[in-house]
Amino acid sequence: MINKTIKDIRIIDIPKITDPRGNISVIEKSTLPFDIKRVYYLYDVPCDASRGGHAHKLQLEALIALSGSFEVKLNDGENVKTIMLNKPNKGLLIPVGVWRELENFSSGSVCLVMASDVFDEDDYIRDYNDFKLFKRGNI
Amino acid sequence: MINKTIKDIRIIDIPKITDPRGNISVIEKSTLPFDIKRVYYLYDVPCDASRGGHAHKLQLEALIALSGSFEVKLNDGENVKTIMLNKPNKGLLIPVGVWRELENFSSGSVCLVMASDVFDEDDYIRDYNDFKLFKRGNI
Numbered sequence: 001m002i003n004k005t006i007k008d009i010r011i012i013d014i015p016k017i018t019d020p021r022g023n024i025s026v027i028e029k030s031t032l033p034f035d036i037k038r039v040y041y042l043y044d045v046p047c048d049a050s051r052g053g054h055a056h057k058l059q060l061e062a063l064i065a066l067s068g069s070f071e072v073k074l075n076d077g078e079n080v081k082t083i084m085l086n087k088p089n090k091g092l093l094i095p096v097g098v099w100r101e102l103e104n105f106s107s108g109s110v111c112l113v114m115a116s117d118v119f120d121e122d123d124y125i126r127d128y129n130d131f132k133l134f135k136r137g138n139i
Numbered sequence: 140m141i142n143k144t145i146k147d148i149r150i151i152d153i154p155k156i157t158d159p160r161g162n163i164s165v166i167e168k169s170t171l172p173f174d175i176k177r178v179y180y181l182y183d184v185p186c187d188a189s190r191g192g193h194a195h196k197l198q199l200e201a202l203i204a205l206s207g208s209f210e211v212k213l214n215d216g217e218n219v220k221t222i223m224l225n226k227p228n229k230g231l232l233i234p235v236g237v238w239r240e241l242e243n244f245s246s247g248s249v250c251l252v253m254a255s256d257v258f259d260e261d262d263y264i265r266d267y268n269d270f271k272l273f274k275r276g277n278i
Contacts, residue, residue: 022184022244028177028257036175038167039253041205043227045161066180066249067206088182088249105161110205110249114178118167
């Protein structure tokens with residue numbers, strides 16, 4: 001887990017059923033590489049807000065911009081990569097042990113997150129120095 | 140299942156964590172009365188579109204307006220009720236055997252749906268006459 005890098009980040013194509021009455025995207029079965037145990041979403045985010053600033057030890061998460069756009073700044077302790085999410089049929093799969101920050105939210109944006117387990121504070125690394133220690137295998 | 144009525148419809152309060160950097164609502168554990176097997180969402184819906192027009196035989200669904208607003212017209216074969224969804228922390232739980240139509244979408248609205256099982260065409264009743272027969276126990 002500690003040796004996952006930003007090269008392990010994946011953009012998942014979420015099936016999209018286009019229709020003149022509106023589009024539908026569906027996540028089920030093997031769309032994500034985990035069973036969905038928790039769904040949460042960010043909304044009413046001010047344009048100038050920054051969120052995130054954490055990594056997970058065991059939980060996988062997939063992020064989708066259901067409305068508007070935002071940037072996800074990913075950091076594996078060595079390299080940094082920023083990905084703009086702005087399409088409801090594109091999911092960002094974040095491996096464990098990758099620090100993430102969300103920023104540059106557009107007005108009215110909604111970020112949907114699906115996680116591989118229920119909330120567990122022990123799974124969060126919220127301090128960047130702890131994250132560096134985690135990546136060196138010292139935590 | 141066939142005797143469920145619009146009286147069995149429930150509005151679920153989804154926990155909301157308010158924060159000046161944006162709000163988060165979380166669905167996990169017993170927030171919904173079923174495990175989430177499928178997540179899908181409607182987006183890019185034209186304002187004048189109408190969607191739905193079906194019932195489920197066995198699957199439960201919870202609908203949330205993640206952005207904007209729309210109306211859900213519910214019909215149990217006897218009575219009709221229309222519910223406006225416009226809050227990301229309110230979920231509409233639709234029992235089996237209730238016909239639903241979605242309409243009056245606001246511009247930019249997003250409807251998130253969580254379902255108790257993966258897609259199964261056999262679980263859908265798409266013809267209103269078939270629905271009436273189903274409610275009478277004849278299908």
